[in-house]
Amino acid sequence: MSRVTDVTDELNRVRSWLRRRNPDAGEIDLDQDLIDTGLVSSLSFPEFLILIESVVGRELALTPETAVAFRTLRGIRDRVLGAAT
Numbered sequence: 218m219s220r221v222t223d224v225t226d227e228l229n230r231v232r233s234w235l236r237r238r239n240p241d242a243g244e245i246d247l248d249q250d251l252i253d254t255g256l257v258s259s260l261s262f263p264e265f266l267i268l269i270e271s272v273v274g275r276e277l278a279l280t281p282e283t284a285v286a287f288r289t290l291r292g293i294r295d296r297v298l299g300a301a302t
Contacts, residue, residue, distance in 0.1 A: 224294060224298045224299060227272045227273070227298050228290060228293065228294050228298060230268075230272050231268065231269060231272060231290065231293060232245055232290065234265070234268050235251070235256050235257070238256070238261065239255075239256050242254075242256060245290065246290075247289060247290045247291040247294070248289050248290075248291055249289060249290070250288050250289060251287070251288055251289060251290070252287075252288055253288075257287075262287075265287070266279065266287070269287070269293065269297060272298070273297060273298060277297065283296070
């Protein structure tokens with residue numbers, strides 16, 4: 218399996234988690250702000266971070282600069298999942 222396929226599968230795991238927690242959300246666009254739209258709340262963010270860490274298989278350093286990547290699926294794909302290679 219190629220890394221592109223892996224990243225797609227990993228992103229689908231994240232998207233599935235968001236849909237389970239937000240069944241009325243509809244389609245979740247790559248550039249949709251997950252925080253501003255309430256798909257990820259301040260209470261669910263720690264669980265969201267744990268999910269992403271389990272997807273990439275390592276602990277992630279959360280700094281103000283890296284936290285921006287968690288706002289959209291595109292940011293997660295490009296800065297977190299893509300960086301796992």
